[in-house]
Amino acid sequence: MEAGGGEQPERQPSPLGHAGVVGAGIAGLAAAIALRRAGWRVEVFERSQFKNEIGAAITVTPNGALVLNRWGFDMEKAEAVPNLSKVIALATDPRVILDRQEYADRGRELGHGVWSLHRVDLHRGLRDLATTPSADEAGQPVQITLGCAVEEVDCEAGVLKMADGQTVNKDLSLLLSDFTGYPCEARRNNRSIYRWLVSMDDVMADPDLREIYSNEPPGFMAWIDPGTKMLWTTYRCRGGKLLNIALGHQTQPFQVEKNGWHAQVSREEVLATADNYHPSIKKMVSMANEDGIHIHHVSTRPPLDSFVRGRTVVVGDAAHVMMPTHAAGAGISIESAASLEVLFREVNGKDSSTISCRLNLFDKLRIPRCNLTMLASNSKMGRLRQPGVVDEIRKFYHGPLPPPDALPYSEAWRQILFHHDEYRAAEELLAQASSQKSTLAEGG
Ligand SMILES: Cc1cc2nc3c(=O)[nH]c(=O)nc-3n(C[C@H](O)[C@H](O)[C@H](O)COP(=O)(O)OP(=O)(O)OC[C@H]3O[C@@H](n4cnc5c(N)ncnc54)[C@H](O)[C@@H]3O)c2cc1C
Known part of the structure; x- marks a missing residue:
């Protein structure tokens, strides 16, 4: 070369x-x-x-x-x-909203949205x-x-x-x-994230999920479990046809060996980890598309000067x-x-x-x-x-x-x-x- x-x-x-x-x-x-x-x-x-x-x-x-x-x-x-709001509700009762941030106007004001x-x-x-x-x-x-x-x-x-x-x-x-x-290596901390995509058609075909998503503008819709600090975040992509899901949780000892954007996990593992979540939210696990569910271990490192x-x-x-x-x-x-x-x-x-x-x-x-x-x-x-x-x-x-x-x-x-x-x-x-x-x- x-x-x-x-x-x-x-x-x-x-x-x-x-x-x-x-x-x-x-x-x-x-x-x-x-x-x-x-x-x-x-x-x-x-x-x-x-x-x-x-x-x-x-x-x-x-x-x-x-x-x-x-x-x-x-x-x-x-x-x-366009991502217009961030709503955080309770894992055990999806209708209990804990925090709501709306920024549709802000995006327009700047001319560049989220x-x-x-x-x-x-x-x-x-x-x-x-x-x-x-x-x-x-x-x-x-x-x-x-x-x-x-x-x-x-x-x-x-x-x-x-x-x-x-x-x-x-x-x-x-x-x-x-x-x-x-x-100055990046080191894994104790958090991991399950990531998967589901079809928005499948989501909207379910009456419980349709009620949640049809009442909210596109944006972050998340559920937190205050006990375990797990955060289940969703948002739409690809013209609203897909729903992206990320479930942040504490890394389990048996997960340590699995890593990278392509490491797959089973639906059973995700359901067991998210045991506390309301049944209507957990339905999204069985809807995972053909790519399956992946796990990513989070890394951090000290700031550079x-x-x-x-x-x-x-x-x-x-x-x-x-x-x-x-x-x-x-x-x-x-x-x-x-x-x-x-x-x-x-x-x-x-x-x-x-x-x-x-x-x-x-x-x-x-x-x-x-x-x-x-x-x-x-x-x-x-x-x-x-x-x-x-x-x-x-x-x-x-x-x-x-x-x-x-x-x-x-x-x-x-x-x-x-x-x-x-x-x-x-x-x-x-x-x-x-x-x-x-x-x-x-x-x-
Ligand atoms: C679960 C999760 C969700 C996230 N969500 C968001 C979000 O919503 N918004 C946001 O802004 N950020 C988000 N991020 C962060 C974002 O994904 C990263 O900051 C971004 O992808 C980093 O891009 P990069 O190009 O630095 O690294 P990478 O995407 O890792 O790219 C590095 C590239 O370099 C190549 N490479 C590495 N070493 C070599 C080598 N020696 N020779 C040749 N090629 C090499 C690799 O193959 C790779 O293609 C998220 C991260 C995670 C883990």
């Missing part, structure tokens, strides 16, 4: 620089789209063959939707469902944005090489070493694995793996991509000094936002009341925080986590840095 990847058609302008991205998950693809738009030539190395794209659904919050909209992501084609998508549809839409040739400002198509595992990265030099021994030199690398230079090393940036879950409490992991990665787009416009890949300054600005923008989101997501029930959480957040983030008992998707949390325009934040910081540089130059 050669640096810069293959010959360019003659009419294409020369790229400003060459970037290599390790991994074509949501974060890697978002970063690749952003750098393409900034005028860079991007090559993504993905170890899998994408034969089994990950199933189940994902919710994109307004901070991420803002970036997707700017890129022209086609929500209609991806059959994204959206729920099948993961495959989001992934496909991002791949299209990355790879489709375009005559406009979208830049040269990203090249994605499948079945190509990156084994080592020389972060300072920007050299990627592949599993087959070949090396690729890049001006900038975006790395989706540990790069700190010291042990920097996402940058040499010419390398770490993005996505490799930088800030988090619990899905605020449904914010992918959104914050898409936000980071917007930073890269702004910071790397008009930057030449051979200009090491400017690259280093821009990566420094990337850290200034992203360390506070990403670590806040991760630490808030990893606190119990997404609240700040847990001892030590605020102190930990304050090491990285000094902006406003919600009251200690604010729940995920409450107005206070939405304001801080989701009502954020990363394009504006990056453009402002860049303008500030440029004006400081000119003042210094004039003074000197």
